[in-house]
Amino acid sequence: MSASAPTACVLIIGNEVLSGRTQDVNVKFLGARLGEIGIPLREVRIIPDLAEIIVTTVNETRARFTYVFTTGGIGPTHDDITSECVAAAFGVPWEPHPEAWALLSARYPPGGFNPARQRMATMPRGARLIENPVSVAPGFEIGNVFVMAGVPQVMRAMFESLVPRLEGGAPVLSRAIHVAGVQEGTLAEGLGAIQARHPELDIGSYPFYRPAGNGVAVVAKGTDAAAAEAAIVEVAALMHALGGDPIAGEPPP
Amino acid sequence: MSASAPTACVLIIGNEVLSGRTQDVNVKFLGARLGEIGIPLREVRIIPDLAEIIVTTVNETRARFTYVFTTGGIGPTHDDITSECVAAAFGVPWEPHPEAWALLSARYPPGGFNPARQRMATMPRGARLIENPVSVAPGFEIGNVFVMAGVPQVMRAMFESLVPRLEGGAPVLSRAIHVAGVQEGTLAEGLGAIQARHPELDIGSYPFYRPAGNGVAVVAKGTDAAAAEAAIVEVAALMHALGGDPIAGEPPP
Numbered sequence: 001m002s003a004s005a006p007t008a009c010v011l012i013i014g015n016e017v018l019s020g021r022t023q024d025v026n027v028k029f030l031g032a033r034l035g036e037i038g039i040p041l042r043e044v045r046i047i048p049d050l051a052e053i054i055v056t057t058v059n060e061t062r063a064r065f066t067y068v069f070t071t072g073g074i075g076p077t078h079d080d081i082t083s084e085c086v087a088a089a090f091g092v093p094w095e096p097h098p099e100a101w102a103l104l105s106a107r108y109p110p111g112g113f114n115p116a117r118q119r120m121a122t123m124p125r126g127a128r129l130i131e132n133p134v135s136v137a138p139g140f141e142i143g144n145v146f147v148m149a150g151v152p153q154v155m156r157a158m159f160e161s162l163v164p165r166l167e168g169g170a171p172v173l174s175r176a177i178h179v180a181g182v183q184e185g186t187l188a189e190g191l192g193a194i195q196a197r198h199p200e201l202d203i204g205s206y207p208f209y210r211p212a213g214n215g216v217a218v219v220a221k222g223t224d225a226a227a228a229e230a231a232i233v234e235v236a237a238l239m240h241a242l243g244g245d246p247i248a249g250e251p252p253p
Numbered sequence: 254m255s256a257s258a259p260t261a262c263v264l265i266i267g268n269e270v271l272s273g274r275t276q277d278v279n280v281k282f283l284g285a286r287l288g289e290i291g292i293p294l295r296e297v298r299i300i301p302d303l304a305e306i307i308v309t310t311v312n313e314t315r316a317r318f319t320y321v322f323t324t325g326g327i328g329p330t331h332d333d334i335t336s337e338c339v340a341a342a343f344g345v346p347w348e349p350h351p352e353a354w355a356l357l358s359a360r361y362p363p364g365g366f367n368p369a370r371q372r373m374a375t376m377p378r379g380a381r382l383i384e385n386p387v388s389v390a391p392g393f394e395i396g397n398v399f400v401m402a403g404v405p406q407v408m409r410a411m412f413e414s415l416v417p418r419l420e421g422g423a424p425v426l427s428r429a430i431h432v433a434g435v436q437e438g439t440l441a442e443g444l445g446a447i448q449a450r451h452p453e454l455d456i457g458s459y460p461f462y463r464p465a466g467n468g469v470a471v472v473a474k475g476t477d478a479a480a481a482e483a484a485i486v487e488v489a490a491l492m493h494a495l496g497g498d499p500i501a502g503e504p505p506p
Contacts, residue, residue, distance in 0.1 A: 016457055018294045019425070020285025021472060021503075025276065027299065032273025041271045043306075046280065046297035049457075053296075076438040077458040078445035108438075116441030151460065172272070185329040185361075188369030192331035204269055204302075205330040207404065219274060250274075 005169040005223075006039045006066035011057060012046040013072040013082050014150055025152050026071045033159065038169035038223070039067060049073055054085035062089070062145050067166065069159070072150030074139065076116040082147060083140075087124035090142055097123040100138050107136050131161040141165070170223035175232045178208070178251040179244035180215035187216055190238040198231045200224060208251045215244075217251055258422040258476075259292045259319035264310060265299040266325040266335050267403055278405050279324045286412065291422035291476070292320060302326055307338035315342070315398050320419065322412070325403030327392065329369040336393070339400055340377035350376040353391050360389045384414040394418070423476035428485045431461070431504040432497035433468035440469055443491040451484045453477060461504045468497075470504055 010030050016022040024046070031041045042065060047053050054073075062068045073082030087094035100121040105113045120137045130139035130146065132154060139148040139158045148158045184207050195203045201222040208217055218235045220228040232248075239246040263283050269275040277299070284294045295318060300306050307326075315321045326335030340347035353374040358366045373390045383392035383399065385407060392401040392411045401411045437460050448456045454475040461470055471488045473481040485501075492499040 012297075014457075015455055015474075016459060016472070017280065018284050018297065019288055019427070019474060020281045020283070020294075021427070021457075022459070023278065023281045027270065028273045028276045030273070031271050035272055041273075042301060044265075044271065044297075044299035046299075048295060075458070075460070076441040078441070078448050079457050112438075114438065114442065116445075117438040120438075151462070153462075174272070174274070185365075185367065185370040185373075188329040188331070189367065192369075195331050202268055204267075204274075204332050205328070206269060206275070207328070209404070209406075219269070221268075221272060 006167060007042045008034045008039045008067045008069060009061040009065040010041060010044045011061065011068060011070040012044065012150075013049065013054060013070055014046075015048050015079070017046050017072075018048055026150070026155050029152070029156060030069060030159065033163075035172035035174075035221075037163060037166060038171045039166060040172050049079045049081055051081055051085050051088070054082060055089045058086055058089040058145060062143060066144060068145045070145065070147050071155050074120065074137070074147060074149055076120055080119070083119075083123055086142060086145060086147055089145075090124055092125040092142075094122055095125055097121055097127060097129070097140070099129055100140075103136060103138065130158045133157045133161065172221055172223060173225045173228055174219055174221045175225075175228040176217055176219045176250045177232050177235055177239070177246050177248055178215055178217040179239040179246040180213040182216055182239055182242050182244040184216050186242055187218075187238065190241075191218065191235065194231055194234045194238065197234075198222075198227060201227055201231055203231060203235075210251065215251065219250075259420060260295045261287045261292045261320045261322060262314045262318040263294060263297045264314065264321060264323040265297065265403075266302065266307060266323055267299075268301050268332070270299050270325075271301055279403070279408050282405070282409060283322060283412065286416075288425035288427075288474075290416060290419060291424045292419060293425055302332045302334055304334055304338050304341070307335060308342045311339055311342040311398060315396060319397060321398045323398065323400050324408050327373065327390070327400060327402055329373055333372070335400060336372075336376055339395060339398060342398075343377055343395055345378040345395075347375055348378055350374055350380060350382070350393070352382055353393075356389060356391065383411045386410045386414065425474055425476060426478045426481055427472055427474045428478075428481040429470055429472045429503045430485050430488055430492070430499050430501055431468055431470040432492040432499040433466040435469055435492055435495050435497040437469050439495055440471075440491065443494075444471065444488065447484055447487045447491065450487075451475075451480060454480055454484055456484060456488075463504065468504065472503075
């Protein structure tokens with residue numbers, strides 16, 4: 001892929017993911033969607049709800065990647081500190097955001113927009129809201145950092161609402177093939193040669209284990225569909241030559 | 254928790270996780286198990302199969318954390334480069350490991366221990382093997398870095414085999430309570446006060462959404478079970494005071 005392609009980093013902010021309480025599913029969604037819009041995900045960091053770590057990580061990654069997307073830590077409780085940490089990272093005041101304040105104060109009955117909820121309407125100065133069509137409380141963008149909720153259904157809705165603002169590159173396309181009864185170690189030499197002939201592609205090999213039989217899936221990714229298809233045809237020939245009976249696509253779950 | 258408690262970092266190495274092809278489940282397992290043995294997981298990085306990134310990340314994290322655990326990239330194919338990158342990070346030769354070589358050469362029929370599979374028996378000089386009771390090909394440890402497979406069932410077996418070598422601290426214990434029909438924003442102020450009274454604990458609040466009703470789960474973590482239980486009793490009283498009917502433990506799935 002081109003050296004000038006935009007890149008993405010995702011920060012998963014939350015003790016509950018690090019402690020094993022919560023299974024993250026946001027990385028898989030964002031990795032797939034970012035590839036589709038040509039902003040390949042290059043790194044993920046999962047970090048705790050600790051101000052110093054969040055500030056340092058935001059600053060390190062926003063300097064290295066075109067876009068940084070954060071999930072988690074924007075609710076009303078004491079452990080929701082992402083927003084104020086992003087303000088600190090950018091060196092701007094953390095202050096009531098008029099538009100967010102209006103949205104949230106209208107959401108609750110009189111007296112319900114309490115100090116805890118007012119924190120959800122407090123943002124880095126200059127932040128632009130990211131709409132939350134699920135549960136109102138918005139995310140925000142500042143610079144190249146996009147701050148979203150951690151709850152998957154809310155994060156997904158926020159991400160889709162901000163996609164039109166992102167400048168993507170060529171979509172990353174994927175072609176796959178799989179074969180049962182052939183081992184990775186048998187396929188490896190020929191597969192390495194195919195990768196060497198297609199340096200513009202990222203060819204990966206993934207063993208699978210199924211009650212119906214084990215095997216290997218090979219995935220070719222890149223921005224050139226014809227190249228990915230050509231490489232997969234070569235992989236199919238290799239699998240045949242090794243006595244296998246390859247089938248297009250990923251193995252069934 | 255004590256400032257001298259050991260810490261862990263996990264590196265998930267693999268394009269397939271960043272592209273969204275593969276749902277990682279190793280972080281959840283390792284986060285839970287490391288907490289149980291008193292080596293809390295402090296950071297995770299998910300990085301691509303790129304030598305420069307792997308080398309830099311291994312060196313940065315092994316300097317910051319007591320233990321670094323990697324998963325992925327130790328198979329026989331061209332994209333399996335974790336082992337040689339760890340050698341480069343430590344500045345030692347990457348060379349045949351006699352014990353691994355013996356294990357793997359005995360595993361295959363004559364001629365089957367081909368150059369691709371020989372790569373799985375090639376390791377940083379000074380590496381100590383991590384047993385693989387599932388599929389033979391071992392992981393290894395060097396310094397404070399533990400290199401494991403990415404396939405979950407193999408990684409789990411490798412991790413359990415190396416646990417006796419790790420110097421853990423006090424186990425991180427967890428107590429939970431949940432309530433339906435109370436919102437996080439209502440609970441937040443009182444919960445913040447409880448956290449402030451128990452600075453030795455990490456108290457987290459997690460909204461849940463279920464067909465049977467939405468609510469909030471609160472989890473108190475720390476090395477002192479009595480303190481965690483005392484905090485949860487205070488949270489229960491708070492939930493009651495707000496009109497809820499709290500139930501011990503996490504909400505049912």
